[in-house]
Amino acid sequence: MAKHETKHFRGKVIKIFILITILPLLIVSISNLYLVIITRQKNISEYQHLALDNAGEKVLNYIDEKSDGLNLIISSPIGSLHSLLAKDTLFLLINSFETSRPNNLDFIDKQGNLMARIDKNRNIAFNRLYIDELTSREEVGGETDNFIKENNIGTISVVEGNVFGIPDYKTAIAGEQYIGSQEFVNDKPVIRMASPIKNEKDEIIGAASAEVSLDNVDNIIKQMKLGGEGYFYLVDNNGRVVGSSNDKLVKIASNLINVQFVNKLIKGEYVEKENLNNFNITEKNTIIAGKKIDKINWSIVSEWPIKDAFDVIGNIMLLSVIVTVVVLMLIVVLGIIFTRQIIKPINTLSRGAKEISQGNLDYKISLETGDEFEMLGSKFNEMVKVLKENRKLRDEFVFIAAHELRTPVTAIKGYLSMVLEETFGPVPPDIKKNLDIVNSSNERLVRLVQDLLEVARSEAGKMKITKKELLIASNVETVVNELKSLSDKKGIKIIYEKPDKKAAVQADEFKLKEVLTNIIGNAIKYTLKNGDIKIWHEKQDGFLVTHIKDHGIGMTKEQMEKLFSKFYRIQTEQTTEIEGTGLGLFICKEIMERMEGDIWAESEAGQGSTFCFKLKIVNNG
Structure with a gap:
């Protein structure tokens, strides 16, 4: 029977040992895998939004660079652009062109008349007012001729027309910057930009309107990458693609207004700094994030196929499985060895515990293993000694509490109650007041006795x-x-x-x-x-x-x-x-x-x- 019990106990120890080692290992492995996935999701989100912020900033910087060349202030108190001398208009036109580098640049006066124009080939067209001035003043014409030669100006011709009702002029002459929708000129994406021209008194005297190429915007987006298959694209406020890092999937000028995510982003219904698992335009499960560039009312989108984004997780899972299997095998071997080492001293401790549980506090455990088990046996004997002392103290306390505290306190309480209830006769008010104090003190003493008895019954001493x-x-x-x-x-x-x-x-x-x-x-x-x-x-x-x-x-x-x-x-x-x-x-x-x-x-x-x-x-x- 003893042999059967030993085998049974050994099997339980092995099972417990394996359980308490494998379970934490599995929990740690699953937790680590979960943390890796969560961390990867967080990294994907952070990386996507960081890339979106970076791309948005670059696009905005490019637009700002172009618009800065159109923000002109004339150091003169003139009330309208047509009051500016021809040579000054020419100098201003060339300088603005050099700063913003548009496809073409127009100067318009307050009445909407085209005053001057320059194209990307440096061909200049002047309003007839300026042509007459240039031909009628030889001293000015000579200086202007030198300027034209130094700046490689092409042809000079006449431009006429009024743009009073055109949106870029109306917005600029009202004091606001204008950024139009994407258009295509010779199959190239462009936008129209316009800004007010002001005099030294900060009064609007005209407008500068330019056609700006978006080729560089497309180049900015093309440089953005996400893993092996992720990509970015930029759309204007009508959903048309302005730039794309994947021309095969998202082509320039294609209209994505009917794509749900793009539509939400343009309408402002998408919460930035949020990633969504969705189906992209190729109907693949994709992690999508977006950012709206409010200043120009454009939106930039990143799409990263989930399979590509989480590809690294597969390698981590394989490595985790291999490590877990190796550790499990090692745990089983160590469990068997560990069980053999602890069975004998545990049996000794078990016999000692049985003796003590039966009230034999004179029993002593003898273990000479030379390790922690021997120390445990020694501590066990010390514990028995303390138990003996505690039992003695407990017996003494119970005797004191029962015979020296409880009985007199109860008697005092009883007699005080009878006196206060005037069982023995009337009690003067002043005496009754003092007796109330005595009675209150005695009540606390009764409760104190209860606490003392509670401490005697419990080593911890529970109290409310x-x-x-x-x-x-x-x-x-x-x-x-x-x-x-x-x-x-x-x-x-x-x-x-x-x-x-x-x-x-x-x-x-x-x-x-x-x-x-x-x-x-x-x-x-x-x-x-x-x-x-x-x-x-x-x-x-x-x-x-x-x-x-x-x-x-x-x-x-x-x-x-x-x-x-x-x-x-x-x-x-x-x-x-x-x-x-x-x-x-x-x-x-x-x-x-x-x-x-x-x-x-x-x-x-x-x-x-x-x-x-x-x-x-x-x-x-």
Whole structure:
């Protein structure tokens, strides 16, 4: 039978060992894989949006660069562009052209008349007003001729026409920048841009309108890549493609307004910094993200096929499976070896536990393995010794609690109740008031006995704490008044220095009074006749520290180390007549810790003692 049990136990140990090692391993592996996937998703999202922001910034910079060349201010107080001299108009036209490099550039006066034009071949056309001026002033014409030669100007011709109703002119002359929709000229994408021309008084005197090529915008988008198959494309406010990094899937000038994601993005219904799993224009499952460039009302989209985006996860999963299998095999082998090593000492410990469970506290375990099991056996024996001591102390305490505390407290409670109920006759009001104080103190004593019995039954000492905001001064005064008869009997004067302002703490009112009663009561017990006890408070780092100083017998360092232990009492010739269970200060410490405070003592033999406890301040006023 014993052999069968040993085999059964060995099998259970192996199973448990494998379970407690494999389960965490599987959890860690699955968690790591999950974290890798989540991290990859996050990286994809961050990378997509970073790339979108970068591309959007480049596109916007290109547009801004072009529009900056059209923002002109004439350092003259003239009221209209046609008042500018021909040569000044020519210089301004060339400089603006050199800055913005458009396909063509028009100067328009306030009435919508075309005043000057230059194309990408540097051919210039002037309004007849300027042509007449150039031909009528030889000194100006000579200077202008030199300028034309130095800047490689092509032909000079006449331009006429009025663009008063055209959107680019109307927007610019109203003081706003104009950026038009994408158009195609000679199969090349272009946009029309316009800006107001102002004089030195910041008055609008005309407009500059230019046709700008979008080839460079397409080049910006073509440089954007996502993994092996991801791509970007840029659409205008009508859904037409302005630039694409994948011409096979998304062609320039194709209209994507009916693509759901593009449509939402243009309408402003898509939340930026959000990635969506969707089907792209090729109906492949794709991670899609987008960004709207509000200034020009264009939108840029990135699409990354999920298979390509998560391709790296497959390699990680394969590696994880290989590592997991190898580790599992190693765990099984180690489990068998481990089981053989622990069976014998565990059987010894099991026999010892059985003896102790049957009440044989004289049993000693003998293990000579030279390792942690031998140490465990030694600790086991030490534990048995402590159990014996605890059982002895417990028996002593139960005897004291049952015969010395419970019976008199119950008797006092009964007699007080009868007196207060006037069973023995009428009670004068002033006496009844004092008896109420006595009865209140006795009620707390009854509850204290219950706490003591609870501590005796449980090593942990469970007690219920209900914290609330309390004024500590009123509680101190209550306890001092309740103990006044004891202090008066010994001629002891209690000096209480109230805080300057109301000091509220977070505490259980009953438990706080219990602590105060215990400490002040001890101070009265151990202070010599006609002595004094001082009580005061001070604030320290958000806590209110209460000090209770007596002029008693004091304590040695060794005595103070055991002061807050269960059932500890200082045994000297001076304390033989002082009654107590040795649990008061232990309970005080338990109470203070449960109220998130602390308690300690400062003392020297023959010099008296100062007991201190601290509680969190609620009201700093």
